[in-house]
Amino acid sequence: MITGEIKSQVDKVWNTFWSGGISNPLEVIEQITYLLFLKRLDERHTLEEKRSNMLGQPIQNPVFPEGLDPQGRSYTDLRWSRFKDFEQGEMFTVFNQSVFPFLRNELPKLANGEDSTYSHHMKDAQFKIPNAGVLKQVVDIVDGINMDGRDTKGDLYEYMLSKLASAGTNGQFRTPRHIIDLMVxxxxxxxxxxxxxxASGTCGFLVQAGEHLRAQNENLLTNAESSKFFHHGQFHGFDFDNTMLRIGSMNMLLHGVENPDISYRDSLADLHAEEEEKYHVILANPPFAGSLDYDNVAKDLLSVVKTKKTELLFLALFIKLLKPGGRAAVIVPDGVLFGSTGAHKSLRKMLVEDHKLDAVVKLPSGVFKPYAGVSTAILFFTKTNSGGTDNVWFYDVKSDGFSLDDKRTPLGTSDLADVLTRWNQRTTAELERARTDQSFCVPLSEIAANDYDLSLNRYKEIEYEEIDHAAPEEILVALDGLEDEIARGMAELRGLLK
Incomplete structure (x- = not known):
């Protein structure tokens, strides 16, 4: 958890960019990311130097090579520990002419191992810090932030990402951290x-999956085999926005995942032969941009479900990517649950009959404010290719711990802890819950009889409290009495005014 002091320093950085003319939150985060990356590279080079001195051997994997860069400047000047002390005019010149070209063009060729993912996505980066004064202010503030611990680095970046308070293009919007935590x-x-x-975006799901793995497995990173897999083979994210790829890669890096597979891919357009049945777990909140042209959709997805709807195509993709026995937790718009088109029905039938639909968790419609007011649910399913759905567990989330208006003010209560508790009881105690409760189970036969409708309201029973109302005559007598009382009051006021 980062302190209020660090938050105020980040806010200072933000205000400096805004006053310098950069107001797009994504651009601000991207420009700060370059500086954080440079600082990170210097820390890595310093560790290599210390290891070299201890062993009395040459540096094995230097980040900054010896000699001069293409501009004739020593690579030593590009290191954060030296660069940060330059006068602002020289700092701007060095960053613009040497540091940024090094990060964008040379580093991807030099990188071996931990930083290759992020450095790979630097090739399309653009330096947009407007002047020397802004750069100097931002460097001074960033240098003053103590980021020694992995948790601090990660939380700091999460705090910056929380400032993405508007929807992106193509229906993208950031998933709240507490919803990600629940799904993971x-x-x-x-x-x-x-x-x-x-549809990895800022890689929030992958980051939290990594945090969960660390918390639940104390020997994860002390075991050589599991540590290598964690850093180089466990996490895979796709996006077709290069800015998001850079931001997502840095988010993973600052959370201690050294070389995740964060790749450019148009998930709905590219064919998936190499990725088919490759993953054990899928966690996603894909963008819902409406309809696509058939010509832009991968043919192997259309073979699963013939539709132009992105929300249905993503579900078809998840099924294709999962290994048999693999599990998915994905956010879908409500229309997926009850849509009446043939594609909607066939995909729901596929989830229920051909695989194992585990749960439908209905979220309140304000969860994604201020990004969007869309009403959503989380689907949990297991790919089996042979059915297995006995009962589908439903939960109606009333409160996620925050107000459901644009301010999203923290509240004292939340249903999310109860969701997790009852999820773990879905095959035991939850089977006995009444349909009037907040959570309950519905058998496969009933769902099939309802044309595979998965909307919670289709199965939830509402108890109406019987209220005794006064007879109309009594209400009219009471109203007459009120009118008489008002008339007397008016007469008294007129008397006082004479």
Whole structure:
């Protein structure tokens, strides 16, 4: 958890960019990311130097090579520990002419191992800090932030990402951290499992999956085999926004995942032969942009469900990417649950009959404010290719711990802890819950009889409290009495005014 002091320093950085003319939150985060990356590279090079001195051997993997860069400047000047002390005019020149080209063009060729993912996505980066004064102010503030611990670095970046308070293009919007936490806890990824988010954005799901794995497995990073898999093979994210790829890669890096597979991919357009049945766990909140042209959709997805609807195509994609026995937790708009088109019905039938639909968790419609007011649910399912749905567990979330208006003010109560508790009882105590309760189970036969409708209101029973009302005559007599009382009061006021 970062302190109020660090938050205020981040806010200062933000205000400096805004006053310098950069008001797009994504651009602000991207420009700060370059500086954080440079600082991170210097820390890594310093560790290599210390290891070299201890062993009395040359540096094995130097980040900054010896000699001069293409501009004729020593690579030593590009290191944060030296660069941060330059006068602002020289700092701006060095960053613009040497540091940024190094990060964008040279580092991807030099990178070996931990930083290759982020450095790979630097090739399309653009330096947009407007002047020397803004750069100097931001460097001074960033240098003053103590980021020694992995948790602090990660939380700091999460705080910056929380400032993305508007929807992105193509229906993208950031998933609240507490919703991600719930989904990850319910899916409960394990150390040997490959985890994928095919619409990764800022990589929030992958980051939290990594935090969950660390918390639940104390020997995860002390075991050589599991540590190598964690850093180089466990996490996979796809996006077709290069800015998001850079931001997501840095988010993973600052949370201690050294070389995740964060790749450019149009998940709905590219064919998936190499990715098919590759992943054990999928966690996602894909963008819902409405309809696509058939020509822009991968043919192997259309073979699963013939539709232009992105929300249905993403579900078809998740089924295709999962290994048999693999688990998914994905956010869908409400229309997926009850849509009446043939594609909607066939996909719901596929989830229920051909695989194992575990749960439908209905979220309140304000969960994604201020990004969007869309009404959503979380689907939990297991790919089996042979059915297995006995009962589908439903939960009606009334409160996620925050007000459901644009301010999203923290409240004293939340249903999310209860969701997790009851999820773990869905095959035992939950089977006995009444349909009037907040959570309950519905058998496969009833869902099939209802044309595979998965909307909670289709199955929830509402208890109406019987209220005795006064007879109309009594109400009219009471109203007459009120009118008489008002008339007397008016007469008294007129008397006082004479």
């Amino acid at each position: 806890a319910m899916v409960d990824p394990k150390p040997p499992e490959a985890i994928c988010d095919p």
